[in-house]
Amino acid sequence: MSSVDQAVRGGWYxxxxxxxxxxxxxxxxxxxxxAQSVGALLKEAAKELENAIEGGVLEVKRRRINLLYVELEEAKFSSEVFTRLDQLAKYAAITILIMGIERAYLAGDIPLETDGEDDESEGAGRTAAAAPSAAAENAQDIKQIIADVQQIIAADPSAKMDGAIKNILLQLQRYRNEAETFRKLKEQSSGYRLEMYSKTFAATFQSIFTSIKRNYESYQAQRQGKKVPDEFSLLQDLDTEKWAAVLTQQLEEADRIRSTLNFLSGKHTNLRGPVVEIARRRTAMGELFEAESIVAAEAAGSEAAAWRLNRLMARDGARRLRRLAPS
Structure with a gap:
């Protein structure tokens, strides 16, 4: 086994x-x-995640990994890339951090805390939101919850100030707004565009209904003196084992880049072979990204729901990166 291979194996271990x-x-x-030298890189990566309004975390890591492979492929024709191995190693490490945060969400090690769509209720109590599900919510359950909430408020108007009740009311208003928007779009759309809108709004409505039920359960638990969990995760009701497994494979490939570059940094000979060899693994990594799209849709219940989770992980991941950035 070569010294580079030993470094790669040890790095991944x-x-x-x-x-x-x-x-x-x-x-x-x-x-x-x-750590002090990467504050700007962390903030830059956080901005990338915040701006990934369409493809979310998958879009960001795919772009960053592809950029790395493009840089490494230059080694076939030029030695200039060898002057930037340390810089590329840091870029790879930040990318691994992004992927590691995503895997931690999927493995249940950290919660995906909020979908960011209940900002109006900030300070009124933590919103208990759940992930979109493949199964449709029981409409009768939602109607019953709404009727119960109306009775609660009628009996005690101050209940409107309860965090869970307030969130339910906000979600109801959001549902009315989204339903009206969807109605207008349906009148103007057909074919593929109508199908796209239908999937997108179905995921949105599912999220609203799930949030209403979760907040109602939280309110009832508080009334009965039961402990309400401090942390909710938007992924807690999903089977993300296969998704997390694909992330682990992606991380191993990404760390192959990082470990190789770290090993070669500062060296002056025998650089081209290991770098070119790493660049040849671009296709394998691309296949892992495609595999993730498939298992994500299976876990979330639909492609639309999976992309929504990707966007939410990007948003929450950006917040976590900013926390890590040295002041």
């Missing part, structure tokens, strides 16, 4: 022991004083 928590992973990737 160590990395996978640090995947459960973003802070632990960050400290492993950027030990000691090196």
């Amino acid at each position: 160590e990395l996978r022991e640090h995947l459960r928590k973003p802070r632990v992973l960050f400290n492993f990737l950027f030990p000691g004083d090196t």
Whole structure:
């Protein structure tokens, strides 16, 4: 086994022991004083995630990984890339951090806390939201919940100030707004566009109904003196085992890049072969991204729901990256 292969194997063995928590992973990737040098890179990556309004975290990591492969492929024809190995290694490490956060969501190690769509209720109590589900909500259940909430408010108008009740009312208003928007779009659309709108709004309505039920359950639990969990995850009701497994494979490939570049940084000979060899694995990584799209849709219940989760993970991941950035 070559020295490079040994470095890659050892790097992956160590990395996978640090995947459960973003802070632990960050400290492993950027030990000691090196953490201070990547604050700007973390903020830049957070901005990428925030701007990924269509493809979410999958879009960001695919773009970043492809950029790395493009850089490494230059080694076939030019030596210029060898002057930037340390810079590329840091870029790879930040990408691994993004992927590690996503895997931690899917493995249940950290919660995907909020869908960011209940900002009006900030300060009124934590919104208990759940992930979109493949199964349609029972419309009768929602009607019964609404009727119960109306009775609760009629008996005690101050109940409107309860965090869970307030969130239910906000979700009802949001549903009315979204339903009106969908009605107008349906009148103007047909074919593929109508199908796209239908899937998108179906996921939105599902999210609203799930949030209403979760908040109602939270309110009832509080009334009965039961403990309400401190953390909810939008993924907690989904089977994400296969999705997380694909993420682990992606992480291993990404760490192959990082470990190789770290090993070669500072060296002056025998650089081209290992770099070109890594670049040849671009197709394998692309296949893993395609595999993720498939298992994500299976886990979420539909492609639309999977893309929504990708966007939510990007948004929440950006927040976590900003927390990690040294001040």
